[in-house]
Amino acid sequence: MWLLDLTGRVHPFSLSQFAPLGAQSSYLLLEAGSDPEEVCAKSFSELSAIAIRFSVFTDGRPFSLATILRLRGWRGPLIAVGDFLLDQLDYLRRVGFTGFAPDPERVPAEALARDGARLLRTFTEPYQGSVALPQPLWQRVARGRRDVAPEVMEVV
Amino acid sequence: MYRFDAFDRQLVRERVAQFRDQLQRYLAGALSDEAFLPLRLQNGLYRERHSPMLRVAIPYGILSAQQLRALAELAERWDRGFGHFTTRQNVQFHWVKIEDSADILAFLAEHDLHAIQTSGNCIRNITTDALAGIAADERVDPRPWCEFLRQWAAFHPEFAFLPRKFKIAVNGAKEDRAAIRAHDIGIDLWPTSDPLAPEVDLYVGGGLGRTPVIGQRLFARLPAAQLMPTLEAILRVYNRWGRRDNKYKARIKILVQSMGVEAFRAAVLAERARGQEDEAARWQGWRGELARIANHFAEDDRRAESMAAVWLHREPTPLSADEVAAFARWRAQNVLPHRVPGFAAVVLVTKRHQHAPGDVTADEMRAIAQWSERFSDGEIRVTHRQNLVLGWVPEQALPLLWREARALGFGRPIFRLASDVIACPGGDYCALANARSIPVAQAVIERLGQANLRATEAVPVAINISGCVNACGHHHLGDIGVLGVDKKGQEWFQVTLGGQEGIDLRFGKVLGPALPAAAVAPAIERLLTTYHHWRRRGESLAETVARVGEGPFRQALYEGVREDVVA
Numbered sequence: 001m002w003l004l005d006l007t008g009r010v011h012p013f014s015l016s017q018f019a020p021l022g023a024q025s026s027y028l029l030l031e032a033g034s035d036p037e038e039v040c041a042k043s044f045s046e047l048s049a050i051a052i053r054f055s056v057f058t059d060g061r062p063f064s065l066a067t068i069l070r071l072r073g074w075r076g077p078l079i080a081v082g083d084f085l086l087d088q089l090d091y092l093r094r095v096g097f098t099g100f101a102p103d104p105e106r107v108p109a110e111a112l113a114r115d116g117a118r119l120l121r122t123f124t125e126p127y128q129g130s131v132a133l134p135q136p137l138w139q140r141v142a143r144g145r146r147d148v149a150p151e152v153m154e155v156v
Numbered sequence: 157m158y159r160f161d162a163f164d165r166q167l168v169r170e171r172v173a174q175f176r177d178q179l180q181r182y183l184a185g186a187l188s189d190e191a192f193l194p195l196r197l198q199n200g201l202y203r204e205r206h207s208p209m210l211r212v213a214i215p216y217g218i219l220s221a222q223q224l225r226a227l228a229e230l231a232e233r234w235d236r237g238f239g240h241f242t243t244r245q246n247v248q249f250h251w252v253k254i255e256d257s258a259d260i261l262a263f264l265a266e267h268d269l270h271a272i273q274t275s276g277n278c279i280r281n282i283t284t285d286a287l288a289g290i291a292a293d294e295r296v297d298p299r300p301w302c303e304f305l306r307q308w309a310a311f312h313p314e315f316a317f318l319p320r321k322f323k324i325a326v327n328g329a330k331e332d333r334a335a336i337r338a339h340d341i342g343i344d345l346w347p348t349s350d351p352l353a354p355e356v357d358l359y360v361g362g363g364l365g366r367t368p369v370i371g372q373r374l375f376a377r378l379p380a381a382q383l384m385p386t387l388e389a390i391l392r393v394y395n396r397w398g399r400r401d402n403k404y405k406a407r408i409k410i411l412v413q414s415m416g417v418e419a420f421r422a423a424v425l426a427e428r429a430r431g432q433e434d435e436a437a438r439w440q441g442w443r444g445e446l447a448r449i450a451n452h453f454a455e456d457d458r459r460a461e462s463m464a465a466v467w468l469h470r471e472p473t474p475l476s477a478d479e480v481a482a483f484a485r486w487r488a489q490n491v492l493p494h495r496v497p498g499f500a501a502v503v504l505v506t507k508r509h510q511h512a513p514g515d516v517t518a519d520e521m522r523a524i525a526q527w528s529e530r531f532s533d534g535e536i537r538v539t540h541r542q543n544l545v546l547g548w549v550p551e552q553a554l555p556l557l558w559r560e561a562r563a564l565g566f567g568r569p570i571f572r573l574a575s576d577v578i579a580c581p582g583g584d585y586c587a588l589a590n591a592r593s594i595p596v597a598q599a600v601i602e603r604l605g606q607a608n609l610r611a612t613e614a615v616p617v618a619i620n621i622s623g624c625v626n627a628c629g630h631h632h633l634g635d636i637g638v639l640g641v642d643k644k645g646q647e648w649f650q651v652t653l654g655g656q657e658g659i660d661l662r663f664g665k666v667l668g669p670a671l672p673a674a675a676v677a678p679a680i681e682r683l684l685t686t687y688h689h690w691r692r693r694g695e696s697l698a699e700t701v702a703r704v705g706e707g708p709f710r711q712a713l714y715e716g717v718r719e720d721v722v723a
Contacts, residue, residue, distance in 0.1 A: 060319075063314045063317065065396070122174050123167060127310055134437065139441055145162055
């Protein structure tokens, strides 16, 4: 498997270290329906990394699970694994994921290397705050100016 | 209306670039049908019976004249010369090509239009009262809140893959014209001493469709400052706990029903408390942002009002003797009171001879755009009854506007009367439909139209027609509802009676077996005759039915219909 990081680089990746809640591992593997309270009951300081597995890309529960873990104070690596689309990378990044290891059957390694970095950042200045950028647009910029066109990021 | 700044424009352009890239990968075979499906849906592209359909967003139903002209151009360049205004205040184009879709979205973006989240399992276009900001019975102007919510919902990273679609409606008037309790979330605004900080009655779990449910009040008089953290908490609870195993049980209404509203409320409060400090920081300054948005509407309102000066000194256009009576009838029926004396809101009814409800041609769109500039504030509002409203017409301009609207067929004095039918696109276009709703709507329009209208029958009756249980024609809410059903490959129509809109909304009850298409319009006429026979002054159809019982209505519905042709 391959993992895309936030800088857009691709690294070899293995899930073998990761284990579900209750196992003796500092690498935690959660499912879409995992209860964040059970994770939070365990001390974050005992954990090295958390992965959340998508069973199918249309199941959006990991977006909320990630948000909750970040709101509760998890600052370490948060890795999306499983069946998600490259077209979800921008939203995944914004809810707090820092690594992305899609199912190779859905996303071949070449596609991850070719398109991953580009699709990590789709919207330059999103409206709403989220984990990666907590301030909503009105807190970040002076709104209402129609004359100044911000740099438009070209998606080619 | 709200005018885009450089940031709004950039977001819409980046959305077009994103979609163009997705479309190219899809057409090149690098993106499967299954993966492309939610991506195209969240850009308003459906697959219909004959071709893809594009649903363009009309945020809370408000368009500028320029934007309506752009829609006319779209209709001519990429479609068959017309558009279809929907019960959700959007507009649909039935004949676009998937290969053209990115170019169409780029064209729309040039006019600050888009199709963002008009479909898919995400937060959909926010809807409101078509008379927002002008209604005589308004408590709080919902438009700034609608725009604030639009910006919050657009590309929200956490809530783009919900269990199912999610619809939010906002009301700020005494009469709820937005059917807020028929939405996943209904927001009812109540004034406080601070005009930008109303209190909110928040309803949850309403909806039509296969399992119609009336929204329950989750919070009463919630302070404005708590609205956004509360909405995020509701969406998060729904995103985590809403059912994903069965599409028919995936709406939030089912979750609220299965948990019970008390437990659901407790879950929302626990969720809201979870990240309180971060959340408080995140919403800091909301009032200033709301004020910025509200200022756009306030400026427009002042400008519209100042137009009165031009018209006040003009004599109204003289009408011929023939025209006087027809104008008076239209004036009484299609012209609504306005909060500012001297102005009126005018309803242009789209229900015309041989037209589907909501269908408007490109030439007609351009004419309406021009009327909005000559006789009103240069904006057009789309109503959930698939009509168009000009919101700031000076009294003196009414005769001239009426004469021109009448010449194009938009001056029929039937607003809220029986032939002001609403209907979904139905089986003529929609791949989900069980039956064709448009021919039935046309038959009702013909039969109950102006010619057959007796003065005593000029009482409001909502006839709502859906081609399947998904209820895009809002049949549950009609005084008379018509639902297309499929039985052994044949089209049948079930008739319901006694539905009602408003904050005390009610769903109609099925009267009995379904009728064949040709029997529907005559049956509806008999129902109306029965209603007029029994009605007491001021009574709605639902009230008359409640008083005299269903018996006479059931009898009227099936009168002369042979038993072997009901199903």
